Amino acid sequence: MQPKLSQGILYLMQQGKYEEAHLHATFLIEEAKRKQNIELEFAARVQRMRLAFQQHDIECAAHDLTVCEQLLHVSNTVEPYKAMFHCASAVLHTLTNNKALAMTHFEMAISLGYEHEDWQIVSIAYARLSMLTFTTHGFDKAFPYAKTALLFAKMTPSPLCELYAIRARIAMLYLLLHGQHLEQASRLYTTLQKTLQPTDLHYETLHVEIIWLHHAFNEKRYHDVLKVSDTLLQAALLHKHSDLSLTLFDILIATYEQLNDPVLIDVYTVQRESIVQHLYAQAHIEPVQQLYPMPAPSNKEFQEVAQKHLHAQTEGALLLVSIYSNDILSTEQLQNVKQTLHEQFEQLPFRVTNCIQFEQQKLLYLASAPFKDAAIPLQNAIDATLSAHDLPITILFGYTHNQEHQSYTFHECLALCHAYLYYNQWALEAYPTNALT
């Protein structure tokens, strides 16, 4: 029953009846709340969120996102909507200038959207990601993202496919102009104007004009910028298009900086800041990270530190410790064992640092001694840990010294550590009293 009800909203959206769809979604949400039907409320909120994004009502989308995240704690039938969540979250992070997090969320949205053949999400995520990529990697890297956005826009069923194609082309226009491909940009600008003229797509029309205005600024035509910027700003603020308003404020502030007008710079900076603060409060919603864990940034940081540590010119080693148990250990038991291991390693005659947890029962360290000096002290530390805990566990380690083992990258050393673990385990089974070292 519920999918049919929320699909009704989708049908209205596909017919371009956005206001009716919004009313229908709001009615469903109220009904669901009254009947305490979490799944229905969830489905209706997600559809309203999609609608809000369609109409660029970021505030409404952010509100529904927050509520949906709370509902997620009590319902696990939400798989198809995850892409929408990540896209919504990414847009909010983009607006608050948290680019790295926004990019990660857009990538999640693409993967999940593709999994569920939600081409609209894939297209919009690629389009927005293209503009972010431009700021970090330049035109050549960014343009293929915009082209891919167009590809997926065209996969979207009609009539929405034209709308998403326009959005992908707007991303292309942005990239072409900022990448100084002016002739192509000019052609695309004219085509977009012609396409948009007979429609009532005010966000898209405004977006195109603002991109073109930015171009005028780049060409130092400051008086041309000021001629139209006020009208555009009023329109953006009126329709609560926060992202477009922010871009306009940026252009205006930069223009008045060039014209040396500190009073107006202050006025626009204050107005801009109030929008940023409001969005910032909406964007930082912690449960997203808790519910769908991202690749831990600490792992990446560790990899970078480890890579330097294992570089050919320095002497370094990687130590992988694994705790094996036939019984399931409680989190507390495992934690205590790890703690004792840390304490034992601190007393070693060589440095063992930068520990990270690797998978469930593995610890990865950086060490600074050749294997011939490290092996016996390490085994003693492990034996001391085992005798401190009366548990049915085995602790094995793999150790790779960069120069001794001629492995100079993190991945090479890690692979070799795993191989040593594998053969140590085999040796322990084959010769229980004399493990391979």
Place this chain on the structure above:
Amino acid sequence: MNEYMTTVFDKQMHLYLVHNTHTHLDEHISSCQHYFSLLRKSEQQHLHAYALINDLWHFYYYDDEQLFFEPNNTMYYAIRAAILHLFTTSDTILKIKTWVQHSIEFSLIAAIDLVNVYADLYTTRILPAIQQTKYATLIQQFRGIDTKILFSERFKIYIEHPREFTEMQAYIVKLLTKNTILHEKHVQQTFTKYAERMKKMYVVKEEIFS
């Protein structure tokens, strides 16, 4: 640059060798970076998923006459070799090859999507069976690691062959073959859906970019 794909090339984890070509796919990884986001999130940090993408990319891109199997790697990566055999002998997949062949980007998209297809089949049909066996930990252990290292000369002083590992490979290959036969209808339906998706993408791509 996708570091996993680069590792696959650097470590020579390929199952195919290519003869008579001026096109080297590794030179295109950087310009195709944006397509890797299409891969299932669960596979995005899984080295062997990228190795499979690489093999399928080669399969789709090159003419059959240009491709030869790398015999040692076929032994080291027996599971991947079995997947490749199962997939590349399917009529549906062979039909897709005719659309995507010689297109660097489209053959990569088709390869990534086919790895997604495999990942879904693996999660629903294979993984539950593996989790009941003694091999579960071993598989987990080598998810992100190039397993060729186990066959390295340095270990031959202890033992000629990583026996448990090769037994695990044989077990999974059998499981794959058995499940493909057992769930033939489901696998075929999945392939058909994949083919429809590729066809649609192919038509759109031709329409907008040619």
